[in-house]
Amino acid sequence: MSWYLDNVYERNAESPYTFYIPSKQVIDILSIGDIVKLRFMGETEKDGLAGERMWVEITERIGQNFKGLLTNDPYDLKDLKIGQEILFKVENICDTEYQDPNSSKWDFYFDTLVTVSEDVLEKREFNFLLRDNPKGEDDSGWSILSGYEDVEFLCDSENFQIVSIGVVLNIDDSILEFIQEPPLCAYERNEEGEFYKIDDYDWEGYLNG
Structure with missing residues (x-):
């Protein structure tokens, strides 16, 4: 397999004020049918791209573990295709479609x-x-x-x-x-x-x- 899922908690620990991760309040309400964004990393960097952020629709949740279907066509990761089943964890989720209670704090950091x-x-x-x-x-x-x-x-x-x-x-x-x-x-x-x-x-x- 030429890709793996990034651990966004580790990225946030490296850059806590510039790498956004969803708050616990948002993570806690995620359920089947919700769409979340994951960061798919290639084994080697190509054309300056360190990874592809793509949306996945949740089909199953058991605690901190999820299954979902990829809703994007990958740009460069050839072992992935739209509709493919993805197994992931909370630490792989870098964004959601929900309004985050902490959004004003992040707006301050970014803007x-x-x-x-x-x-x-x-x-x-x-x-x-x-x-x-x-x-x-x-x-x-x-x-x-x-x-x-x-x-x-x-x-x-x-x-x-x-x-x-x-x-x-x-x-x-x-x-x-x-x-x-x-x-x-x-x-x-x-x-x-x-x-x-x-x-x-x-x-x-x-x-x-």
Whole structure:
């Protein structure tokens, strides 16, 4: 068999703020006739595709174990075909057709945008954040830096990306304690590894620089 079902709980553990899994409330109500999405993984990655997410209609449920029929035509996995019976477990379900009670939380993780230094993404570390007034509907106003960037780096816009806040939370979610604080505010990590608010930050110099 050239495919296997991904364990979405393991994926979520690796990226808890960017890899969605249905809440327990949704999983508990799943029954025969419901449609769920599974992640079918190929033995080898092809054309940059790590797997195919496809819908399966539940035909049987016994506790955490399911049977279902594939409702999609696979794009590349040749050992699969529409209508094929699939055996799967709760840990294989990456989405459902139900409205999730936790959807607003996930919307925040996915839709809230921040400006982040490439150095943060490379080092997977950040030590300084400031929140300016947002410049668009989804822009949070937050800029996030590793603290190691020099002036030349900071002056080049190519060294920054716009990403969802979930990407940053995957690195360090301790900032959830103050991430909703309104602009203008700035935080820095201290020697103990904890963030503190910079009460005397030079906002006039920043805004007029």
